[in-house]
Amino acid sequence: MKSAFLLLLSLCIIPTAAARDYVVGVENLEYSPIYATNNGKYEGYARDLLDAFGKASGHTFSYRPLPVKRLFADFLGGKLDFKYPDNPQWAASERGDKTLYYSEVTLVATDGVMVAAAREPGKTLTRLVTIRGFTPWVYMDAIGKGSIALQEVNDLDAALSSVLAGRAEGAYGNVVVAAKRLQENGQAGALVFDRELPYADADFSLSTMAHPQVIDEFNAFLRDQADLVAALKKRHGVDID
Missing domain, CATH: 3.40.190.10 (Periplasmic binding protein-like II)
Known part of the structure; x- marks a missing residue:
């Protein structure tokens, strides 16, 4: 199973704009198997999915775990490049007139x-x-x-x-x-x-205010590497049925 997963990952290199380092704000919660922070390390399905995209695109993602309410504040304040998970329905009053860009759905929770x-x-x-x-x-x-x-x-x-x-x-x-x-x-x-x-059913997406082109790349990754995404979901057991 592991070798098959690595083979899928090796095949999913996708062309992108110039690779960069980005900071993803994440929820500092024990929410395994979807995501969790243990001893400061972010892990779970979400981490593996974003790392797989990073390997495919050449981008590097670091993860900053924050309490849920502070995560919204720091993200909307421009202190983070991306937020995960996010949903257009969440914290609508706090977003105000800011323009946010959301990826396609990464998980229906x-x-x-x-x-x-x-x-x-x-x-x-x-x-x-x-x-x-x-x-x-x-x-x-x-x-x-x-x-x-x-x-x-x-x-x-x-x-x-x-x-x-x-x-x-x-x-x-x-x-x-x-x-x-x-x-x-x-x-x-x-x-x-x-x-x-x-x-x-809550749709989990990746969001940004400043990097819509990376969201486009991520969407292409989700579509083109649907088998890899499905393998990650199965590996982590994140589906309800």
Whole structure:
């Protein structure tokens, strides 16, 4: 499997404009297998995908992990070349009139609610927890009306612990990441994805304000190297099914 992956990577050299060094702002979260920062090192599917593009294009990417809200601020303040992940729907009010360029979708991530395994599927929520800086779009109307109280915490472990301790009825986030984290913590099956509650597919893209030509190169890479991208997704287990 590894040799086949390396062969695919060796075949995906693509012509580009002059190669450069770039800084990619990333979320300083344990969000494995999609991405994680361990001892200052960024890793996971996102890292391997961007590194593969870098090898193909000749560009060099360094990764700067930041808290979610600061990441938006530094990116919009021009301190970063790129941001990953990003989505045109995120932080719309903070973007103002700035022009951002987004790549094609690199991953469709399912965001939903993890609940206690014994909880009745589809039962109405009144207390929801998510990671600070994340927006549970499909619940914002109910949150705005006051029928759901939203709690924000610093990381995924805290969100899952809040549900396990009964402080919240559900934790909103990526369901693949949450299931993997529970397994790593020796709590596999303690919380489950409730498919009968509202959930959303979030498109993960690479974004920039200053380098649209690199986004064009990245889009060409995603299209031309679809087999490589699929191999990376399979290798990291980032698909829900």
